[in-house]
Amino acid sequence: MKTNASKKLFEAALRVMPGGVNSPVRAFKAVWTLPHFIARARGAKLYDADGNAFVDYVMSWGPLVLGHAPAPVVKAVARAAARGTSYGAPTALEVQLAEMIVEAVPSMERVRLVNSGTEAVMSAIRLARAYTGRDAILKFEGCYHGHADSLLVKAGSGAMTLGIPDSPGVPADLARHTFTAPYNDITAVERLLEAHRGNFACVIVEPVALRDLTHHYRIVLVFDEVLTGFRVAYGGAQARYGVTPDLTCLGKIIGGGLPVGAYGGRADIMKLIAPDGPVYQAGTLSGNPLAVTAGIETLKLLKKAGVYRQLEERGRQLGDGLSRAAREAGLQVTLNRVGSMMTLFFTPGPVTDYASAKKSDTQAYAKYFRAMLSQGIYLAPSQFEAVFLSTAHTPADLNKTVKAARAAFNKLKIT
Numbered sequence: 001m002k003t004n005a006s007k008k009l010f011e012a013a014l015r016v017m018p019g020g021v022n023s024p025v026r027a028f029k030a031v032w033t034l035p036h037f038i039a040r041a042r043g044a045k046l047y048d049a050d051g052n053a054f055v056d057y058v059m060s061w062g063p064l065v066l067g068h069a070p071a072p073v074v075k076a077v078a079r080a081a082a083r084g085t086s087y088g089a090p091t092a093l094e095v096q097l098a099e100m101i102v103e104a105v106p107s108m109e110r111v112r113l114v115n116s117g118t119e120a121v122m123s124a125i126r127l128a129r130a131y132t133g134r135d136a137i138l139k140f141e142g143c144y145h146g147h148a149d150s151l152l153v154k155a156g157s158g159a160m161t162l163g164i165p166d167s168p169g170v171p172a173d174l175a176r177h178t179f180t181a182p183y184n185d186i187t188a189v190e191r192l193l194e195a196h197r198g199n200f201a202c203v204i205v206e207p208v209a210l211r212d213l214t215h216h217y218r219i220v221l222v223f224d225e226v227l228t229g230f231r232v233a234y235g236g237a238q239a240r241y242g243v244t245p246d247l248t249c250l251g252k253i254i255g256g257g258l259p260v261g262a263y264g265g266r267a268d269i270m271k272l273i274a275p276d277g278p279v280y281q282a283g284t285l286s287g288n289p290l291a292v293t294a295g296i297e298t299l300k301l302l303k304k305a306g307v308y309r310q311l312e313e314r315g316r317q318l319g320d321g322l323s324r325a326a327r328e329a330g331l332q333v334t335l336n337r338v339g340s341m342m343t344l345f346f347t348p349g350p351v352t353d354y355a356s357a358k359k360s361d362t363q364a365y366a367k368y369f370r371a372m373l374s375q376g377i378y379l380a381p382s383q384f385e386a387v388f389l390s391t392a393h394t395p396a397d398l399n400k401t402v403k404a405a406r407a408a409f410n411k412l413k414i415t
């Protein structure tokens, strides 16, 4: 496989950008190889600067549920661009996207559009703090909710210790308001909420069963559906699992591949947002017509009958194929899948939380990643990320992927 063009671009990038990238995982450090610079993409395929083609399972880390450059979305965005890319003033398009979100996710009675998932979560937490008049927040170990200071915190050695900053630059004074608990451990959550009764503003989670507890302690339940919104069902994980949060954060898919985020929820909480209320939050490019148009067109296509059934079937085909191939190669792996997202962990499992996920053999993953890449399959360059399918992935793409995985697994068994 030719890589000269990517190598040259990476050298140039390293001279002007930290690590040569604008988001750390793109540098491929965890998989011990150099990143491929992408020149273009269409459907399920990525093409790099050297002309290599890959079946893409990163899909821009989730937003591209319809594949790369779906014609109706591209056409609508081009038309919108010709009318001006941002006005810093309200538009009919924003109302249309907000109406589509509110209809799809009934717990979101009001919605505010922002420019990224990070911004959505950060703003929802500020709002929960203002609503409750409390500072502490509870998150779960190993859960990523974007890079806002309050959220770059996980537990120290003990599960229920005070927050320790995960990144230099996060003030300890701020981190101490972030508590963490093990994922899937409702007893730990209850113990924490009881021990610090009256201090917690919100619990933030990628959805599971916390509704009763947060209601009991009068805490705002925030679902981070940046990844799962419009992916695991049109109405997100809350529709799939039937749990209603107070606030929801969205991103990724609602921007159809353009920068976007949104947070929203109960009208009585959302009315605190400026200019209705005192909680300040603003954005120069928030709700810009390009991102909003891409979002509207994407949601329209997702609403068509059979889309989620197709995503589920393709997810099952790939998940079953990978599990079978690993088993036949005698490897002990765990495949966790919800609909069209899945992660293959190199551990016998089960993987249910941060501690069990950390048991995965990341060196084996790196070898698997490189063996797949050399066969034209582009996976996430990190064990702790997911495979994302789109409606553009064909059964032939999936068969090719499983065949490549079989070869990769057999190679892994030998080395």
Ligand SMILES: Cc1ncc(COP(=O)(O)O)c(C=O)c1O
Pocket (backbone or CB within 6 Å): 061, 116, 117, 118, 119, 121, 144, 145, 146, 147, 206, 224, 225, 226, 227, 251, 252, 261
């Ligand atoms: C669950 C979740 N929340 C928040 C974020 C942050 O979103 P963004 O990268 O758009 O800031 C991500 C990004 O991967 C995410 O997966």
